[in-house]
Amino acid sequence: MSADLTKLAKLLQELDDQMVACMKCGMCQAVCPVFSETMKESDVTRGKIALLERLAAELINDAEGVQEALNRCLLCGSCGANCPSGVQISDIFIKARTIVNQYMGLSPVKKAILRGMVGNPKLFNMLLDFGSKFQNLMTSKASEKQGTRKAPLLEPFIGNRHFNPVAKKSLHAKYGTIDTPAGKSGIRVLFFPGCVADKMYTNMGEACLKVFKHHGVGVWMPATQACCGIPALSAGDKKAYDKMVKYNTEIFAEGEYDYIVAPCGSCISTIMKYWPKYGKEYPADMQRKIEKIAAKAMDINEFLVDVLGVKPEGEAPKGGKKVTFHDSCHLKKGLGVAEQPRDLIRMNSNYELVEMNEADRCCGCGGTFTLYHYDLSKKIGGRKRNNVIETGANVVSTGCPACMMQLNDMLSQNGDDVEVKHSIELYAETL
Amino acid sequence: MISASLTKEFEAVVGSENVFTSEPERQAYSYDSAVLEPVTPALVVRPTNSEELGKVIALCNENNCPITVRGAGTNLSGGTIPDKRDGIVVLTNGLNKILEINEEDLYAVVQPGVVTAQFAQEVAKRGLFYPPDPGSQAVSTIGGNVAENAGGLRGLKYGVTKDYVMGLDFFDVNGQLVKTGSRTVKCVTGYNLAGLMAASEGTLGVFNEIILKLTPPPAASKAMMAVFDDVNKASEAVASIISAHVVPCTLEFMDQAALKHVEAYTKAGLPVEAAAILLIEVDGHPGQVADEAAVVEKCLTKSGATAVHVAKDAEEKFKLWEARRNALPALARAKPTTVLEDATVPRSQIPAMVAAINDIAKKYDLAIGTFGHAGDGNLHPTILCDRRDAKEFHRVEEAVDNIFDVALSLKGTLSGEHGIGMAKSKWMEKETSRATIDYSLNMKRAIDPNNILNPGKIIAG
Numbered sequence: 001m002s003a004d005l006t007k008l009a010k011l012l013q014e015l016d017d018q019m020v021a022c023m024k025c026g027m028c029q030a031v032c033p034v035f036s037e038t039m040k041e042s043d044v045t046r047g048k049i050a051l052l053e054r055l056a057a058e059l060i061n062d063a064e065g066v067q068e069a070l071n072r073c074l075l076c077g078s079c080g081a082n083c084p085s086g087v088q089i090s091d092i093f094i095k096a097r098t099i100v101n102q103y104m105g106l107s108p109v110k111k112a113i114l115r116g117m118v119g120n121p122k123l124f125n126m127l128l129d130f131g132s133k134f135q136n137l138m139t140s141k142a143s144e145k146q147g148t149r150k151a152p153l154l155e156p157f158i159g160n161r162h163f164n165p166v167a168k169k170s171l172h173a174k175y176g177t178i179d180t181p182a183g184k185s186g187i188r189v190l191f192f193p194g195c196v197a198d199k200m201y202t203n204m205g206e207a208c209l210k211v212f213k214h215h216g217v218g219v220w221m222p223a224t225q226a227c228c229g230i231p232a233l234s235a236g237d238k239k240a241y242d243k244m245v246k247y248n249t250e251i252f253a254e255g256e257y258d259y260i261v262a263p264c265g266s267c268i269s270t271i272m273k274y275w276p277k278y279g280k281e282y283p284a285d286m287q288r289k290i291e292k293i294a295a296k297a298m299d300i301n302e303f304l305v306d307v308l309g310v311k312p313e314g315e316a317p318k319g320g321k322k323v324t325f326h327d328s329c330h331l332k333k334g335l336g337v338a339e340q341p342r343d344l345i346r347m348n349s350n351y352e353l354v355e356m357n358e359a360d361r362c363c364g365c366g367g368t369f370t371l372y373h374y375d376l377s378k379k380i381g382g383r384k385r386n387n388v389i390e391t392g393a394n395v396v397s398t399g400c401p402a403c404m405m406q407l408n409d410m411l412s413q414n415g416d417d418v419e420v421k422h423s424i425e426l427y428a429e430t431l
Numbered sequence: 432m433i434s435a436s437l438t439k440e441f442e443a444v445v446g447s448e449n450v451f452t453s454e455p456e457r458q459a460y461s462y463d464s465a466v467l468e469p470v471t472p473a474l475v476v477r478p479t480n481s482e483e484l485g486k487v488i489a490l491c492n493e494n495n496c497p498i499t500v501r502g503a504g505t506n507l508s509g510g511t512i513p514d515k516r517d518g519i520v521v522l523t524n525g526l527n528k529i530l531e532i533n534e535e536d537l538y539a540v541v542q543p544g545v546v547t548a549q550f551a552q553e554v555a556k557r558g559l560f561y562p563p564d565p566g567s568q569a570v571s572t573i574g575g576n577v578a579e580n581a582g583g584l585r586g587l588k589y590g591v592t593k594d595y596v597m598g599l600d601f602f603d604v605n606g607q608l609v610k611t612g613s614r615t616v617k618c619v620t621g622y623n624l625a626g627l628m629a630a631s632e633g634t635l636g637v638f639n640e641i642i643l644k645l646t647p648p649p650a651a652s653k654a655m656m657a658v659f660d661d662v663n664k665a666s667e668a669v670a671s672i673i674s675a676h677v678v679p680c681t682l683e684f685m686d687q688a689a690l691k692h693v694e695a696y697t698k699a700g701l702p703v704e705a706a707a708i709l710l711i712e713v714d715g716h717p718g719q720v721a722d723e724a725a726v727v728e729k730c731l732t733k734s735g736a737t738a739v740h741v742a743k744d745a746e747e748k749f750k751l752w753e754a755r756r757n758a759l760p761a762l763a764r765a766k767p768t769t770v771l772e773d774a775t776v777p778r779s780q781i782p783a784m785v786a787a788i789n790d791i792a793k794k795y796d797l798a799i800g801t802f803g804h805a806g807d808g809n810l811h812p813t814i815l816c817d818r819r820d821a822k823e824f825h826r827v828e829e830a831v832d833n834i835f836d837v838a839l840s841l842k843g844t845l846s847g848e849h850g851i852g853m854a855k856s857k858w859m860e861k862e863t864s865r866a867t868i869d870y871s872l873n874m875k876r877a878i879d880p881n882n883i884l885n886p887g888k889i890i891a892g
Contacts, residue, residue: 016819021768023763024463026464039477040459041504042451042458042459050461058455065455069455084759084763085764
């Protein structure tokens with residue numbers, strides 16, 4: 001057996017050990033956003049696990065079918081949170097995607113994006129910085145409120161989505177490496193803005209810097225940091241993922257800081273949970289570094305409320321502009337952070353927080369899911385948009401830049417008069 | 432193998448988007464919640480209205496295709512595993528409308544694919560109550576509940592699903608619509624076909640619309656937990672409560688093995704040293720609730736409960752029921768495979784049944800936790816194992832055989848609420864008689880001469 005096949009067999013064995021706990025009780029159906037749109041058993045976790053149980057045979061019979069079934073999942077973690085047997089479902093699907101990709105090979109497009117671009121931070125930054133100068137040539141304004149644009153000429157590639165343009169100047173291009181000592185808080189953080197805050201929602205990244213400054217938090221933001229790796233891991237491209245993790249680890253291991261803070265639940269989940277979990281084959285020294293780094297990872301909302309003690313006092317503000325909060329999946333279901341961003345929003349007396357129905361239901365973005373299954377993503381996002389609109393909110397806030405992209409698209413497509421803001425932006429407005 | 436031309440005929444009826452042909456799509460309908468070998472259907476068809484449903488059934492019959500109708504596939508007895516003979520799965524989730532909720536006459540009309548919890552919520556919004564509450568209600572469907580005659584925690588006072596079926600219409604094997612029952616409180620017109628169809632597990636017809644009885648909700652309720660150092664005393668307490676003419680809405684039992692697993696999982700401070708606990712809730716008019724709770728408390732103490740904790744408020748009540756709700760998840764996390772049975776015995780036989788289950792666990796060297804609905808004698812011995820260990824799983828099968836033998840010897844029944852399906856059909860003759868089997872087979876043959884309506888379920892062969 002070749003080394004690759006041995007590795008594949010080992011991964012299959014690991015999958016079997018994790019899947020055997022699935023009772024096929026079907027409780028995942030009740031919370032799966034994809035199933036609620038398609039009502040197809042192959043789109044829900046139980047159905048995918050049944051398929052994976054026969055993965056070895058199925059890879060040979062219908063590898064593409066297996067891949068398609070696996071890709072029709074947002075990795076939102078709702079099923080795992082509702083599973084009576086505690087099956088580690090996201091873990092299973094990530095491993096399964098890796099197995100299928102190892103067997104079938106990665107598509108040229110994914111290879112180019114994940115390994116060629118995102119996996120090469122310098123090139124990635126350069127391409128986007130360059131692209132930001134010319135993006136208006138291909139696009140036209142879609143909505144002032146959400147700051148979105150559309151690109152009918154690119155419809156065959158990106159659908160009819162409304163998207164926020166790449167910032168004229170990314171955070172790293174504007175500030176380079178930031179390295180300030182701890183102030184009155186006595187705390188220094190490694191600020192990990194994540195790709196979207198760095199390259200698209202720079203206002204949000206700057207709001208984070210403002211908050212750190214206000215609280216006397218020292219900041220180290222290495223301009224050279226790369227993507228956390230979640231897009232590659234979700235796509236089952238372990239090779240590209242490993243490259244990003246190793247690259248970041250070498251940089252992060254050099255600094256002195258108390259916490260790694262990001263305004264993105266997905267980035268923090270990845271650093272905190274996935275880096276140690278999916279790096280068992282790395283050299284021992286690298287694993288030790290990762291363990292140390294992962295132990296310091298914390299979402300920015302949690303950092304502000306639970307570490308710095310930012311907390312509203314007295315009655316919640318009433319009568320201001322209405323704001324509603326969308327719980328991103330990685331933030332609430334992955335990290336258990338739900339009250340802290342609401343606390344930060346309540347700090348802003350210009351806003352009255354109103355809860356929407358199904359606040360913790362996935363918005364349908366799911367990272368690369370929205371690229372491959374845009375119609376489904378739109379249906380799921382449409383339900384979220386309706387829930388937002390029903391509250392009569394002027395602003396919808398969230399703790400995840402990817403959710404912000406999806407919310408902006410959904411609201412913009414409907415011509416809604418609702419702004420999308422990160423919870424940190426709302427808090428930063430008070431300082 | 433279903434021919435391409437027949438597949439096209441199905442597509443012509445329901446549209447190609449509602450016929451699933453690919454291997455991964457079909458495999459997703461090869462199993463249900465029972466620990467049984469999966470069978471991949473030859474085709475999966477999803478009608479979205481009555482007309483399509485009737486045509487699909489007729490087409491299946493004309494072409495001799497076995498049909499297994501599937502709601503959410505949450506049953507625990509293999510009732511929705513398709514037939515090996517190129518079985519077709521007909522989905523009901525395209526028929527998921529609540530057609531009417533009549534607040535004046537207290538009934539509702541629903542399509543079979545309506546999700547039970549969603550229905551109960553819609554009814555509750557109108558200030559009404561649909562009592563059946565199967566554990567899987569968040570996903571299970573009304574059609575599946577009726578077909579399997581699903582129970583739940585409130586069975587003691589409120590009964591099971593069949594007690595709420597006022598009438599229904601269903602397609603016979605030729606695709607003809609048969610109507611039975613009515614929207615009236617009383618209806619004695621003709622055979623009670625609705626009663627026959629409930630628990631028929633899809634072997635006699637395919638539901639189209641179901642008329643369900645609704646009730647006013649109870650105005651108040653009170654919950655308590657009683658701790659016992661002896662299982663017999665817990666059982667005596669159950670009998671004592673019933674003979675005091677109090678019928679709690681819920682009267683649940685948990686043995687020591689189950690308690691230990693639940694406590695390890697929830698850290699709720701449960702009395703793990705106890706031999707058993709009872710969880711009880713009484714409901715109704717506030718005055719009645721206060722009186723009944725006092726009687727229940729007295730019965731518990733008299734029967735030898737070492738402690739009785741009455742929930743002071745909604746939060747405490749929630750905590751008590753959370754312990755019960757966590758029984759299955761707690762047990763399920765202990766080992767990879769969970770085999771959940773529903774042996775049911777007369778209430779007085781609960782101690783004998785629990786003792787026998789413990790003996791069986793020792794005999795076959797298996798971990799078994801038991802919880803269930805003590806008030807109606809419906810126990811859930813839950814075997815914790817690893818189905819990949821062939822030797823162990825063989826012992827599990829023998830233990831299950833033993834459990835059912837004991838239940839029958841105690842004048843109990845094979846199923847209190849999970850149905851017979853494929854899993855328990857081999858004991859049917861033992862519980863009933865050859866004559867009963869023959870009578871049932873004759874009826875089935877007359878109704879379904881080609882034996883295409885969920886063949887192999889309830890009665891093997």
